[in-house]
Amino acid sequence: MTLRLKLMLVATLTLLLAFSLTAWVLRVQQNKLAELQQTLVRDAYSQATRSELRHQVALALSTISPLYNTGRDDEDIKRLAVQQLVNLDYGPDGYFFLYDYKGVSLMHPRQPELVGRNLMEMRDAQGRPAIRQMIERAIAGGGFIEYTWNKPSTNEQRPKIAYVTGLERWQWMIGTGIYTDEVDKIQQQLADQLTASLGSTLRWVGLTTLLSASFMLASVLGLSISELRSADAKLTLLARRLVHSQEDERAWLSRELHDGTSQTLVAAKLLTESALARLPADADANADSVRTMLERAMARIGDALDGVRDISHRLRPATLDTLGLTSALRQLGEDSCSAAGLTFSFEVSGNEPHGLPAEVRTTLFRVAQEALTNALKHAQASHVHMQLHKGGAEIRLTVQDNGHGFSAEAIDRSPKQGIGLRNMRERMNNVGGGLELSSDEHGTKVEATIPRRAVQGLAQSA
Known part of the structure; x- marks a missing residue:
């Protein structure tokens, strides 16, 4: 208490x-x-x-x-x-x-x-x-x-x-x-009047007490609600700062992998290719053994280079900052579904969402990333459709698959499941938006919506 x-x-x-x-x-x-x-x-x-x-x-x-x-x-x-x-x-x-x-x-x-x-x-x-x-x-x-x-x-x-x-x-x-029984009646009447007067006084005292208690309760509730709103605003701001920090860290790590580790691997691959090219064609058995080892090394370096590029892209895709949200979502869906053997379709409706705050672009991208991950890992879907709509009052991102669905209520009640769904909701709440989820045996639909006024508020505070 x-x-x-x-x-x-x-x-x-x-x-x-x-x-x-x-x-x-x-x-x-x-x-x-x-x-x-x-x-x-x-x-x-x-x-x-x-x-x-x-x-x-x-x-x-x-x-x-x-x-x-x-x-x-x-x-x-x-x-x-x-x-x-x-x-x-x-x-x-x-x-x-x-x-x-x-x-x-x-x-x-x-x-x-x-x-x-x-x-x-x-x-x-x-x-x-x-x-x-x-x-x-x-x-x-x-x-x-x-x-x-x-x-x-x-x-x-x-x-x-x-x-x-x-x-x-x-x-x-x-x-x-x-x-003299008349005097008893008179006394009884006076006693009844006195009792009624006392009852009226007690009712007024009780009403005053009730009003006082209600005023105290309303004051305490008002202060509590005010403090809860203030605390909620502070928590929202803290969550936004935490997301910013995470995205900044991911961007830094992506650049380091792209500009550092990736370039080192490219250089190692080039040196290996150069060494392999200098081996004589009519070399003896030892030279053939070296050639085989160098070819294997080139294959390992190539795999490592692809892995680094994939991690770098997932941490912070360059297209999100250079080409915008639409291109980043399209590339994310095509790459993820192609690697998993799924078909992918992408649709843009409304006006092209240019000039969105970085926080909105990042949030929608992460929601799409999480939705695609769930579809690829759990839904056993064969097709994923993604739609980005920019209306007059809102920006809406929809990710829908044709896999087998799940019970959203059971996921919400389980503390060990649905972490990704809760993360998506928290991200959307942090930017003033909302997340709607529907799932049945015909597939799952994730719909993220951000009102225009929330976008404008984020743009002004940026």
């Missing part, structure tokens, strides 16, 4: 850790805020509820106070007071109730079936004697009591808080209450 990838990993892990810590802190704060909010809401609701209940009971007392203040205690005045209380309500679950101090229900607008029953010992869902506690609180001067009671709107037992007070002369306990 590279240093840049390690730094990116550390930075990403730091962002994720910061996000996790932020989410944890937000969650803890949400729980604390929810608890505080519930406490504040419950206290505020409780105070508002108690104040409202006091007000409602005061309103009920003010309604019947003219009757109570008459000083009458007969059943008619009490019945009239009950009737006035029955008509007082506020909403589906807001009503007044009335009991005497013995626990008998005198009025209940929502549960008339309870009227006339003694409920002193009745207990709520938690086992509390709600009516007894109410009466005791009323006798003591009034107050609040919490209990559970049937809610008319839902017909279910729900928690309730009531305020009761007493009418001492009539021995009555009057009160009203509010069901």
Whole structure:
């Protein structure tokens, strides 16, 4: 793992850790805020509820106070007071109730079936004697009591808080209450809103973290791609310099063989021919033996001279620099195929590629040389066709044989095979070109293409 990838990993892990810590802190704060909010809401609701209940009971007392203040205690005045209380309500679950101090229900607008029953010992869902506690609180001067009671709107037992007070002369306990499950709904709504707000905050934090990580990744990838391109350009330049160095070395070695070793062999051959010519025609047996040895020496020198000339030509053909790419390719194909007993055809199309950079000429020549070598050694072909085309947008060299083909994919996968094909591709890549290879049972076709803009770029940099 590279240093840049390690730094990116550390930075990403730091962002994720910061996000996790932020989410944890937000969650803890949400729980604390929810608890505080519930406490504040419950206290505020409780105070508002108690104040409202006091007000409602005061309103009920003010309604019947003219009757109570008459000083009458007969059943008619009490019945009239009950009737006035029955008509007082506020909403589906807001009503007044009335009991005497013995626990008998005198009025209940929502549960008339309870009227006339003694409920002193009745207990709520938690086992509390709600009516007894109410009466005791009323006798003591009034107050609040919490209990559970049937809610008319839902017909279910729900928690309730009531305020009761007493009418001492009539021995009555009057009160009203509010069901407190509404505050639970309000608190749940507030908690849901708080959770939704926290979720939105976490999503924004997560999005920010994701964008930051993406920006870091894009920056690192951008730098990596830039460096890779720079490194690729440097490698391409190095490969071109290496090819130049190899070609210069081959050219030097070719000249040395042609001008040095070849001339020495020519001189030795001439001296041998001179010595052979001076031998008398009517010489004795010893002279015949010398003549035979000199003739053999001349044959060996001639073979060596041909070999040196062939090596010199293959290293760097003189025609490539003197007559140009077309003549060099034609001579290469004719000499190689003639020596191997193959027929050869050569075709030039488009404009004659004069004035090509030396690097382009050398690359195309080496590709043709490698393609011919493969056709002669491996394809078992009987004919090779070579075409050089110079179009308006590209220069294309095609070498095609009629031998048996091979699997290009298998060659590419094998590290020990296809070295020549890889060398051809690398050479073409170095000059900005490309190599296409197709092979089947009918033959193999190698097509090397160099775009015109790549040729012009090489010409300008030369």
